[in-house]
Every structure is written in structure tokens, then in C-alpha cells.
Amino acid sequence: MLKDIGIGGGLGALLGILLIAWIEPTNAGGVALLLFISVVLCTTIGGVLSLIFRRKRKPQTRENE
């Protein structure tokens, strides 16, 4: 779970930096908000996706056992 958050957070920070370069906020608050939203969004999406994939994998593991 922590690993997923780390990957999501990293991707979010990267997306945030790209957005900052494109949007060009005029104050520090704008920069911080853009970065924060990107990190939260990517972490949430990453978390949801990892949950979905974990659920799909679980039945297969039981069958193998």
C-alpha cells in the first residue's frame, strides 16, 4: 500500500511540475495548490487502481493453492 502511495505521489509530483510549467501560476499559493491537487489526485487514482488489480488477482492465487 505504501509502495502504491509512493508511486502515485511521485507521478503526481511530476504531473504537478508539468502543470506548473504550463499554467504558470503568478503566486506561491497557486504553485502549491497545483502541486497538492496533482499529488492527491494521482495518489487516489493509484490507490483505487491497485485495489482493483489486487481483487482481480486474489481468486487466481486461491485456485493455484
Place this chain on the structure above:
Amino acid sequence: MSEINNKLNSLPEMLRREAVPAPSEYPSSSPPPPTISRPEPAPAEVLPSRMFAGPKQYPPRQFKAYGIVAFPARPSPDDAPRYKFFCDAYVSALPHYTDVRAPLSKQMVTVWPIDTDSEATRINGASRDSVCGRAVPNYGLPIALHAIQEAIMNKAVLDGRGPFLLAWAPGSEKGNPNALVLVSNLSNVSNIEDAKAVFTQWVTDIQEDQSLWNNGWNLAKLKFIIRLWVDRYGNDIIKYFKG
């Protein structure tokens, strides 16, 4: 971009048409007009301008179209600086209607409403540096509220603290539910740089118009709206955490 290219491409043809009229356009007995004439702006061209107007001077029907900087409230000591920077941006981005070298019928004027006609006339005659010191405390709220009401009648969605840039085309159809209304919500603008950018964009939209008159969208507009939003709320959040 392609629209501008098309206009540029058609320019020589327009000039040729003006320079050499068809023989059927003038009687054979009279001497032919000179073959070289000064090129005039294209008939559809609308030039942006500004004016301060009192209750009896608004709406300015002598203009081709008109708009208004409409705040939903008068300035209070807390938000007066915000009104001031909007006024400064308005004055710096738009030329006064007397400075525009075009008849009023070819101007799209954006009005800053004033409480009384006499004060509006005085402000119109004042120097550019001093106008906002008088225009902000004498803001014409009844005119602005009436304009907001009529824009809402035109199905415009006006939420937020404002101001709103509202325009009617043609100007005489204001309030008519079928009149086209151009709306720009400036609620998220929180500094003079953004305000200037909005007014500059407003000027560009008036001149090149089509996309915004029809409520069009493009990537630059989306980027600009996101920037206004993050600038405003980011600042608010930082202020909140700083206490």
C-alpha cells in the same frame, strides 16, 4: 490562426476593389474618381474603447455595441484595493473613446458605471492617472445591478464576487432575451497582472471576436481560467495557514 491568414490573404483583393471601382458604379458623364484611395478598415471591424457613464448616459446607444464592468456591490474599505486595481487595469488596457480614431458607430465601448452623470462627465475629462481615485468611490451600483439582472435574463450564469464583464451585440438589444451576450466572470482575478491580462484578452476578443462571442473554448482560455483559479484559492489557503 487560419482565420487571420485568410484575412491577410484577402486584404490585397479588398484594397484592389476599393481602388478601382467598377465602371457601372459612376455615371459616364462625370469624371472618373481617382484610382488611388486611402484604404479604410474593413466594414466589420469593431474597435474597443472605454467610457465612464452615469445613469442617463447609459446605455450608450450611439456605439455599435457596448459592455459594462459590473460589480455586484459597492466597494467597502476591505475590498476597495481590488476595485482600484480593476479600474487601473481597465484604464490601462482600453483606450478612451475620444482617443479612438473611429466613429462611435464602429466602437465597442466598455462602460465603468458612475453614480451621477455630472461626475461621469468630470471623470471622462480627467487625466488618466486621476480617474480611478474618483471612479471607484463613485461606482454606479444601480446601473451595474440592472446590467447583471438583464444578463441573467439572457440566461448568463453570474456567480461569485465579480466583477463581470458583460456585453451586448448589438448594443440596442440589451435586455432582449434573443440578444447575444458576452460574459466574462472575473471573480477569480486576484491581482493587477491577471486583471490586465483579462482586459487585454477582452480587447482581443472584441477585435477578433468570433470564438468568445459564441462562448467558444480553446486551450489558451482553459489554461488562463485554471491559472486564475489556482492563484485565487492557493493564496487563500496560504493566508489561512499563516493565520
